[in-house]
Amino acid sequence: xxxxxxxxxxxxxxxxxxxxxxxxxxxxxxxxxxxxxxxxxxxxxxxxxxxxxxxxxxxxxxxxxxxxxxxxxxxxxxxxxxxxxxxxxxxxxxxxxxxxxxxxxxxxxxxxxxxxxxxxxxxxxxxxxxxxxxxxxxxxxxxxxxxxxxxxxxxxxxxxxxxxxxxxxxxxxxxxxxxxxxxxxxxxxxxxxxxxxxxxxxxxxxxxxxxxxxxxxxxxxxxxxxxxxxxxxxxxxxxxxxxxxxxxxxxxxxxxxxxxxxxxxxxxxxxxxxxxxxxxxxxxxxxxxxxxxxxxxxxxxxxxxxxxxxxxxxxxxxxxxxxxxxxxxxxxxxxxxxxxxxxxxxxxxxxxxxxxxxxxxxxxxxxxxxxxxxxxxxxxxxxxxxxxxxxxxxxxxxxxxxxxxxxxxxxxxxxxx
Amino acid sequence: xxxxxxxxxxxxxxxxxxxxxxxxxxxxxxxxxxxxxxxxxxxxxxxxxxxxxxxxxxxxxxxxxxxxxxxxxxxxxxxxxxxxxxxxxxxxxxxxxxxxxxxxxxxxxxxxxxxxxxxxxxxxxxxxxxxxxxxxxxxxxxxxxxxxxxxxxxxxxxxxxxxxxxxxxxxxxxxxxxxxxxxxxxxxxxxxxxxxxxxxxxxxxxxxxxxxxxxxxxxxxxxxxxxxxxxxxxxxxxxxxxxxxxxxxxxxxxxxxxxxxxxxxxxxxxxxxxxxxxxxxxxxxxxxxxxxxxxxxxxxxxxxxxx
Numbered sequence: 001x002x003x004x005x006x007x008x009x010x011x012x013x014x015x016x017x018x019x020x021x022x023x024x025x026x027x028x029x030x031x032x033x034x035x036x037x038x039x040x041x042x043x044x045x046x047x048x049x050x051x052x053x054x055x056x057x058x059x060x061x062x063x064x065x066x067x068x069x070x071x072x073x074x075x076x077x078x079x080x081x082x083x084x085x086x087x088x089x090x091x092x093x094x095x096x097x098x099x100x101x102x103x104x105x106x107x108x109x110x111x112x113x114x115x116x117x118x119x120x121x122x123x124x125x126x127x128x129x130x131x132x133x134x135x136x137x138x139x140x141x142x143x144x145x146x147x148x149x150x151x152x153x154x155x156x157x158x159x160x161x162x163x164x165x166x167x168x169x170x171x172x173x174x175x176x177x178x179x180x181x182x183x184x185x186x187x188x189x190x191x192x193x194x195x196x197x198x199x200x201x202x203x204x205x206x207x208x209x210x211x212x213x214x215x216x217x218x219x220x221x222x223x224x225x226x227x228x229x230x231x232x233x234x235x236x237x238x239x240x241x242x243x244x245x246x247x248x249x250x251x252x253x254x255x256x257x258x259x260x261x262x263x264x265x266x267x268x269x270x271x272x273x274x275x276x277x278x279x280x281x282x283x284x285x286x287x288x289x290x291x292x293x294x295x296x297x298x299x300x301x302x303x304x305x306x307x308x309x310x311x312x313x314x315x316x317x318x319x320x321x322x323x324x325x326x327x328x329x330x331x332x333x334x335x336x337x338x339x340x341x342x343x344x345x346x347x348x349x350x351x352x353x354x355x356x357x358x359x360x361x362x363x364x365x366x367x368x369x370x371x372x373x374x375x376x377x378x379x380x381x382x383x384x385x386x387x388x389x390x391x392x393x394x395x396x397x398x399x400x401x402x403x404x405x406x407x408x409x410x411x412x413x414x415x416x417x
Numbered sequence: 418x419x420x421x422x423x424x425x426x427x428x429x430x431x432x433x434x435x436x437x438x439x440x441x442x443x444x445x446x447x448x449x450x451x452x453x454x455x456x457x458x459x460x461x462x463x464x465x466x467x468x469x470x471x472x473x474x475x476x477x478x479x480x481x482x483x484x485x486x487x488x489x490x491x492x493x494x495x496x497x498x499x500x501x502x503x504x505x506x507x508x509x510x511x512x513x514x515x516x517x518x519x520x521x522x523x524x525x526x527x528x529x530x531x532x533x534x535x536x537x538x539x540x541x542x543x544x545x546x547x548x549x550x551x552x553x554x555x556x557x558x559x560x561x562x563x564x565x566x567x568x569x570x571x572x573x574x575x576x577x578x579x580x581x582x583x584x585x586x587x588x589x590x591x592x593x594x595x596x597x598x599x600x601x602x603x604x605x606x607x608x609x610x611x612x613x614x615x616x617x618x619x620x621x622x623x624x625x626x627x628x629x630x631x632x633x634x635x636x637x638x639x640x641x642x643x644x645x646x647x648x649x650x651x652x653x654x655x656x657x658x659x660x661x662x663x664x665x666x667x668x669x670x671x672x673x674x675x676x677x678x679x680x681x682x683x684x685x686x687x688x689x690x691x692x693x694x695x696x697x698x699x700x701x702x703x704x705x706x707x708x709x710x711x712x713x714x715x716x717x718x719x720x721x722x723x724x
Contacts, residue, residue: 065530065634211673219629219636228673231425245629271533
């Protein structure tokens with residue numbers, strides 16, 4: 001008797017799922033690989049290579065419905081899928097970091113040639129897969145381990161955080177600047193330090209106060225952290241978290257008459273805080289995916305020569321963009337304020353507005369061989385230890401393993417206990 | 418400065434506690450009538466996405482709240498149908514409802530990511546909001562906060578001081594006896610679970626229209642489960658629910674002020690659950706159960722012929 005009801009209940013539930021599935025919405029949110037066929041809108045390929053097709057799979061750690069990391073990767077996937085008629089892509093979302101092997105196996109068995117794994121925690125699984133499938137190609141995002149058929153890639157933001165820091169240092173009135181951080185990983189620490197170095201360059205008084213969410217994605221926590229920083233007297237906020245929450249908190253306070261300056265992260269956020277958001281970071285993963293995939297297509301990359309292929313792309317490769325929205329580097333509302341603050345450019349000693357300084361640095365860092373880098377010494381950490389000698393530029397490795405704060409950050413980097 | 422900090426933390430406490438309070442009040446009614454609904458998380462997130470979407474279309478956040486209430490209520494009917502009418506397993510049905518809600522909300526919400534919505538504005542109560550210290554803490558919120566506060570005594574009164582409340586509690590305590598006395602067990606349970614669904618939906622609307630006015634997949638982030646814990650923590654009493662919800666909200670509000678003092682967030686995050694376990698341990702003791710009136714028939718389907 002009881003089991004019969006159970007079955008009826010189950011059947012009812014499955015029916016509902018079916019109805020829900022038929023409503024005709026985009027792909028299912030369950031972590032099931034979803035195939036997207038390319039739209040043949042681009043020009044036909046030359047007949048010599050017209051038979052060649054590449055199937056690329058993407059494995060995401062979050063839902064494509066966040067407003068940050070995974071959303072940005074998926075936008076880029078759609079872009080290359082439309083761009084290359086010879087490319088067929090597919091993805092799996094919300095894949096737990098320990099579960100990547102299963103998804104990689106599945107994609108390979110379905111005949112995929114290239115697999116992109118887009119979370120640091122997939123690193124070992126990706127290397128294992130490289131050894132297991134020596135004739136396939138893998139690219140791992142944000143890791144440091146490579147193999148003959150496993151390359152790495154990353155779109156790096158520290159130059160933009162530095163530029164945001166210049167603006168934050170110029171705008172703050174309380175000289176207390178808040179940072180809502182996700183996890184104390186070297187990447188986030190590097191961004192906080194770059195932000196703090198920018199602040200220091202224009203404002204020697206201001207300090208950066210950091211709060212950790214211990215989550216990449218938690219809007220409620222982000223709100224609570226931002227509110228508590230504001231309650232402690234902070235008037236400027238930057239963050240690492242995959243939602244526009246911090247900007248919205250800034251907007252709410254600004255509307256009530258308490259001006260808060262915020263810096264957007266990862267996605268265009270101008271519309272979430274037109275009166276608060278000053279500038280921010282935007283990513284263009286499609287630049288990297290386009291480059292990698294076209295090089296695989298033309299045979300420049302194959303399953304034997306990726307040991308040293310590491311993309312570490314920034315401004316000059318156009319993988320990242322300074323902005324509150326695409327094409328809007330600085331919210332027009334704040335341009336006059338930034339033009340009114342005069343500082344001395346530290347290299348030439350020339351007096352200029354912070355706005356001009358931001359534009360100058362942006363140009364210098366976008367050059368083919370960047371003539372400026374935020375991580376140029378002398379740089380001291382909180383304990384007064386010299387971390388970069390005068391004139392020395394910190395390279396990839398010290399930046400990649402950074403676990404210390406520069407002198408104007410308050411609080412310590414939490415250490416794993 | 419220090420006073421301002423305290424005001425800010427307490428104000429945020431009330432805001433962080435509101436979705437928990439709304440959800441808990443509803444779940445108390447469902448459980449008092451003998452139906453355990455583990456689908457709160459699912460109903461809440463469906464409420465959040467519905468509220469957001471309907472506010473985008475109509476431009477009126479109150480339409481969003483109403484739609485969220487309706488969707489929460491409708492979803493609860495699925496649970497009622499399975500667990501009351503079909504006498505299915507309440508735990509399985511509730512869990513399924515949560516997973517269903519999380520999945521469906523993600524599906525519906527795909528088109529709403531990155532959109533902005535008209536939030537529900539604050540409504541400062543005239544005169545009262547000017548009281549020093551207490552004014553800005555208690556009387557400068559949006560209407561949903563006041564609504565949740567008003568519901569506490571009302572729902573307490575109905576549950577413990579009226580005929581309807583006696584019926585609800587007797588259905589949850591001993592449905593066979595209640596049935597004999599002419600109480601409509603099925604209808605009572607349906608209505609209580611429906612109340613829970615409506616309030617969970619409104620709690621979701623609060624998240625996507627007030628607390629963090631945006632739509633992002635999975636934005637309830639486990640608040641529905643805290644509600645389940647809070648229901649036990651409050652010993653199925655709406656007055657205690659107020660204390661519990663604000664206590665949990667308070668931990669949310671203050672954790673980032675404590676962080677620089679070296680108090681690890683992980684410990685703070687654990688606290689609500691730890692307290693729930695302690696309460697749970699206490700209420701498993703028969704004498705205490707009796708005293709606080711834990712619904713004896715909780716989780717047990719009622720069928721007349723099986724007597």
